[in-house]
Amino acid sequence: MLDIAKTVETVISVVGFVLGTTYLIGGLIVNLHLSLYGITQYQVLRIKYLVVGLTYLTNFTAILILATIPALYVGTLNFFVQQVFLIASLLASVCLLWLWGKPTNTKSVLFSWRFWVAVGAISSIFPLMVVIRLGLVIALVGQIGYDVIISIAQGVLTGVLFFVGQTYYYARHLYGRPSLIFGSVDPIGMGIPVHVQLTGESEKISLLTHLGIRMQQPETTDKVLLLDETDTHYIVGISRQANVEAVEIAKDIVTAIRYC
Numbered sequence: 607m608l609d610i611a612k613t614v615e616t617v618i619s620v621v622g623f624v625l626g627t628t629y630l631i632g633g634l635i636v637n638l639h640l641s642l643y644g645i646t647q648y649q650v651l652r653i654k655y656l657v658v659g660l661t662y663l664t665n666f667t668a669i670l671i672l673a674t675i676p677a678l679y680v681g682t683l684n685f686f687v688q689q690v691f692l693i694a695s696l697l698a699s700v701c702l703l704w705l706w707g708k709p710t711n712t713k714s715v716l717f718s719w720r721f722w723v724a725v726g727a728i729s730s731i732f733p734l735m736v737v738i739r740l741g742l743v744i745a746l747v748g749q750i751g752y753d754v755i756i757s758i759a760q761g762v763l764t765g766v767l768f769f770v771g772q773t774y775y776y777a778r779h780l781y782g783r784p785s786l787i788f789g790s791v792d793p794i795g796m797g798i799p800v801h802v803q804l805t806g807e808s809e810k811i812s813l814l815t816h817l818g819i820r821m822q823q824p825e826t827t828d829k830v831l832l833l834d835e836t837d838t839h840y841i842v843g844i845s846r847q848a849n850v851e852a853v854e855i856a857k858d859i860v861t862a863i864r865y866c
Contacts (some may be wrong), residue, residue, distance in 0.1 A: 625656065631773065632659030637740075638777035639797060640834060640841070643852030647836050654795075654834075661795030666726075669772075670734060673727040677734040685753055691732050695764045698729035702771030706778045715724060717779045722772075729768045736761030750766040782833075799831040799843060810859040817853050818844050829866055 632655035637646050665686035680691050681698060710717050736757050750758075782797040804811065807826040815821060819842075820828040831850060836842055838857055843850040 628659035628663060629656045630659070631655055631662060634773065635659070635662055635781055636775040636797065636834070638774065639781045640852070642778070643833070643841075643843070643850070645841060645854065647834070647841070657795040658781075658797065662773070664783075665776075666772060667789075669723055669726045670730055673730045673734055674738075676727075677731050677738055680731060680735045681739045688732070688735070688757070691735070692760055692764065695729050695732035696715040696767065699764065699767035699771040701725060702729065702775040703767070706771070706774040710779050716822075719780060722775060722780060726768075726772050729764070729771060733761045733765035733768055785802070797834075798818055799833050801829045802832045802842070803827055803829055803859050803866060804840070804842075804855070805862040805864065806860045813857045813859075814853075814855065818851070819853065826864075832863075 617818060633652070635658050636655060675815055680688055702722075705716060715721055740750075740754065740758060740761075743750060782799060784798060803822065804814075804827045805825055811827065812821060814827060819830060822828045831845070832840065833843050833852060834841040837855040837859075840857060840860065840863075841852055841854055843852050
């Protein structure tokens with residue numbers, strides 16, 4: 607009974623850690639995305655953060671699986687050849703971090719899902735190789751040599767850069783955009799904006815014209831993009847030529863929303 611209790615306790619701890627990490631990653635992605643519009647909305651409890659985190663980690667895991675076979679091959683090579691892949695992984699991660707600070711160009715291959723998958727796989731090869739190699743060394747040999755210690759240090763460096771580069775690039779250029787599989791349909795967790803019309807009392811809702819939101823009728827706005835929402839506000843986007851400006855609208859002035 608004692609062993610069962612310890613096992614259950616361990617499982618609960620692991621599940622709690624995974625869910626907590628997933629929640630934090632989801633919150634980071636959502637707020638990095640909203641920061642593009644000058645908005646930050648950190649809230650303690652938002653189920654959306656967990657869903658966004660799960661969606662991201664699913665894509666993240668798929669990239670790791672894609673890089674597994676190259677990582678296994680690299681692990682069989684000599685130390686000096688492995689350093690070449692170390693440099694390649696570092697450069698790929700730095701590339702993602704560099705592109706994070708650049709404005710999105712939807713026509714450029716540098717800001718596409720395909721690019722993220724390809725460069726993400728390259729950046730993950732070395733840290734993934736280190737993890738696999740360490741596991742095999744411990745299982746087969748039982749002791750760690752100096753070359754493995756050096757690889758572990760390098761793997762930690764490349765792993766951190768890989769994760770940060772992947773996450774920031776995803777939040778900046780892919781979250782809120784159509785995907786390869788689902789297109790412009792949001793399967794929940796992708797953050798793709800939807801067109802809506804807001805309705806409310808004409809005296810209140812008409813005040814939105816001062817923020818640049820056009821009215822289709824005295825009590826109904828023209829189409830706007832619903833980007834996100836909090837407990838008290840809707841965050842909507844107004845298209846300005848090639849840009850989108852975000853506006854926070856108090857929920858108490860909106861009585862109905864029409865999804866277009």
